Amino acid sequence: MLWSEFERLGWPLDPWRNFEHMRRAMTRWNAPTVVEFPAVNVWIAENSAIVTAELPGIDPNDIDISVVGKTVTIRGSRKPEGLGEGESYHRRERWQGQFTKTLEMPFNIESGRVEAKFVKGVLNILLPRAEAEKPRKISVKSV
Amino acid sequence: MDEAKKDVQKQEAATPEKGEHTRSRRVYTPAVDIIERKDDIIVIADLPGADEKSVDITLEKNELSIYGKVEPEVPEHHALHLAEYGIGDYKRVFSLTEEVDRDKIQATVRNGVLRIVLPKAEAVKTRKIAVRSEG
Numbered sequence: 001m002l003w004s005e006f007e008r009l010g011w012p013l014d015p016w017r018n019f020e021h022m023r024r025a026m027t028r029w030n031a032p033t034v035v036e037f038p039a040v041n042v043w044i045a046e047n048s049a050i051v052t053a054e055l056p057g058i059d060p061n062d063i064d065i066s067v068v069g070k071t072v073t074i075r076g077s078r079k080p081e082g083l084g085e086g087e088s089y090h091r092r093e094r095w096q097g098q099f100t101k102t103l104e105m106p107f108n109i110e111s112g113r114v115e116a117k118f119v120k121g122v123l124n125i126l127l128p129r130a131e132a133e134k135p136r137k138i139s140v141k142s143v
Numbered sequence: 144m145d146e147a148k149k150d151v152q153k154q155e156a157a158t159p160e161k162g163e164h165t166r167s168r169r170v171y172t173p174a175v176d177i178i179e180r181k182d183d184i185i186v187i188a189d190l191p192g193a194d195e196k197s198v199d200i201t202l203e204k205n206e207l208s209i210y211g212k213v214e215p216e217v218p219e220h221h222a223l224h225l226a227e228y229g230i231g232d233y234k235r236v237f238s239l240t241e242e243v244d245r246d247k248i249q250a251t252v253r254n255g256v257l258r259i260v261l262p263k264a265e266a267v268k269t270r271k272i273a274v275r276s277e278g
Contacts, residue, residue, distance in 0.1 A: 039153070039228035043221035050218045054191035054228060056255035086181050093174040094189055103225075121191035121255015 037099045038074070038123075047134060049105050049127045056121035057094075063118065065125060067111040072127060073102045108133055156234050169231030173211070173257075183262045184241065190233050191255035198257055200250050205239045209257065 043050040055063065057078060064075040077098040083089070108130040115126040156170040176187040186207070190198065193211035201208045211233035242264035250259045 035227045040225065041223065041228060042225040043218045044224040045221045048221070049224075050221055054189075054255070056189040056191040058254065060254075081176060081178060081187065083178065084180070088179055090177040090179055090184075092176050094176045094187065095174065118254075120194050121189070 036101055037095050037097075038101060040074075040101065040103065042103060044106065047129045049107075049109075049129075051103060051123075051125045051127065053101075053123045054121060055118070055123050058121075060118040063116075063123060065114070065116055067109050067114055067127070070106070070108055071102055071104050072109065072114075072125065073100065074123070074125075075100045153228055155229075155231075168215075169229055170234050171229070171231050172235055173209070173233045175235065183260050184243070186237070186257075186259040186261065188233070188235065188257045188259075189255065190252070190257050192230065193233065193252065193255065193257070195252040198250075198252055200248075200257075200259060202239075202243075202245060202248065207237045207239055207259075207261075209233065209235050209237075209259075211257070 038053040038055050040051055040053045043052075051072060051074075053074060055076065055078075058076055062076050066073045066075075075098075078094075078096045080096045105127060110128045110130045113128045117124050154172045156172045173188040173190055175189075176185075178185045178187070186209075188209060188211075190209075190211040190213075192213035192215075197212040197214075199208075199210045199212075213230060213232055215230040239261070244262040244264045247262045248259065250257065252258075
């Protein structure tokens, strides 16, 4: 088939258009330009969402999670290693400082049933969807 | 602030020149801090998802290798919506320039952080020589 025929049939002129669109969508996923600490993964189902974050070396008691409406906020800090006399850093790559990260879910969260666990430096938060807004099935009665 | 943000992204390890991986999973280079103290050197590495059972440390000649295995956990019935980090093993190799007392190396893993204490061998420890005044 010739290019001119594409045109005649009314197809988009640029056959790469869809491809380009796809590529852009993919790079957006794979290479976020700036990720604020901590990096998170968000998993979503119809009635719940799971947020995981890598927070190595942070005491679970120092992690603060708050939920309001659709948003969940994670706060905490990672303190630098204290150096004594005559001690020095040869390499310093690990992130340190205070962080706040807010994420918005596609639904309102039932704040009373939020569960969080911290295993091997990985935080896992289960966010159930608010009962009040779960879709309900309405049966139609025949009269 | 920008400086701090820059380092957050996990770095995938380069394909090694020798010894390819037999398992098809990602391998990341963990961020480390190295601190030198009077009598030892401390290596601190972030290995979230790894614990004391899944971390292997070997010291061969003067090459210290760290390998942390991570079993990826995928939540059931949920679809991945936003992925800011990948999950995989960790690997990093260091060449030790100083003599280390091999028998006294200690390693611990806590909350996903590996801490290796490498005591300096007696010969290289800085000795303090007292200066006496005479007369």
